[in-house]
Amino acid sequence: QVQLVESGGGLVQAGGSLRLSCAASGRTFSNYAMAWFRQAPGKEREFVAAISRSSSTTYYASSMKGRFTISRDNAKNTVYLQMNSLSPEDTAVYYCAATVSGVPLSTRLYSYWGQGTQVTVSS
Numbered sequence: 001q002v003q004l005v006e007s008g009g010g011l012v013q014a015g016g017s018l019r020l021s022c023a024a025s026g027r028t029f030s031n032y033a034m035a036w037f038r039q040a041p042g043k044e045r046e047f048v049a050a051i052s053r054s055s056s057t058t059y060y061a062s063s064m065k066g067r068f069t070i071s072r073d074n075a076k077n078t079v080y081l082q083m084n085s086l087s088p089e090d091t092a093v094y095y096c097a098a099t100v101s102g103v104p105l106s107t108r109l110y111s112y113w114g115q116g117t118q119v120t121v122s123s
Contacts, residue, residue, distance in 0.1 A: 002026045002098050002112040009094060009117030012086055016121070020081040022096030022114055029077040030054075033103045035110060036070060036081045038092035038119075045095070047105045049081060057103055086121045093118050 008020040020036070035050035049070035050059045058070055069082040079096055094117050097110035104110070 002029075002032065004096050004098060004112055004114035006094065006096050006114045006117040009119045011120045011122060014087055014121055014123050016086050017082070017084045018086065018119060020083070020094055020096075020117060020119075022079045022081075024077045024079070024098065030074040032098040032100055032112075034070075034072060034079040035097045035099075035103075035105075036068075036079075036094060037097060037107060037110075038090075038094045039116075040092040043092075045107050047107070048094070050103050050105060051079065052103045059103060059105060083119070086119075088121045088123045091119060091121050 003025045004022055006022045012018055030053055033052050036048040037045050038048050039045040047061050048064055051070045051072055067085045072079040096114045098112040099110045101109050
């Protein structure tokens with residue numbers, strides 16, 4: 001069992017930046033690929049970014065590429081999401097997730113989820 005706790009969300013103006021953190025506990029963090037997803041009101045949860053166990057591979061949704069950066073620190077059991085050039089369309093609850101199964105982009109293949117952190121971008 002892996003427990004995930006997100007932090008770092010908040011209110012930011014358009015064009016601003018935020019860094020989200022997700023702290024993991026319970027099992028060996030480096031055994032898990034990690035990802036960020038987000039869910040806006042009335043919409044399905046969507047993929048944001050993913051990172052492999054060793055940080056050698058990263059994936060991004062096309063609309064986030066160039067603005068968001070996923071990284072991890074296995075010594076601190078933490079994965080990060082640096083978000084720059086934020087727009088109101090980025091407003092959502094952001095979730096981190098963990099899986100032992102490759103580096104998938106689908107919510108269905110992640111076994112462990114955090115409770116989410118709210119990001120609100122004002123215009």
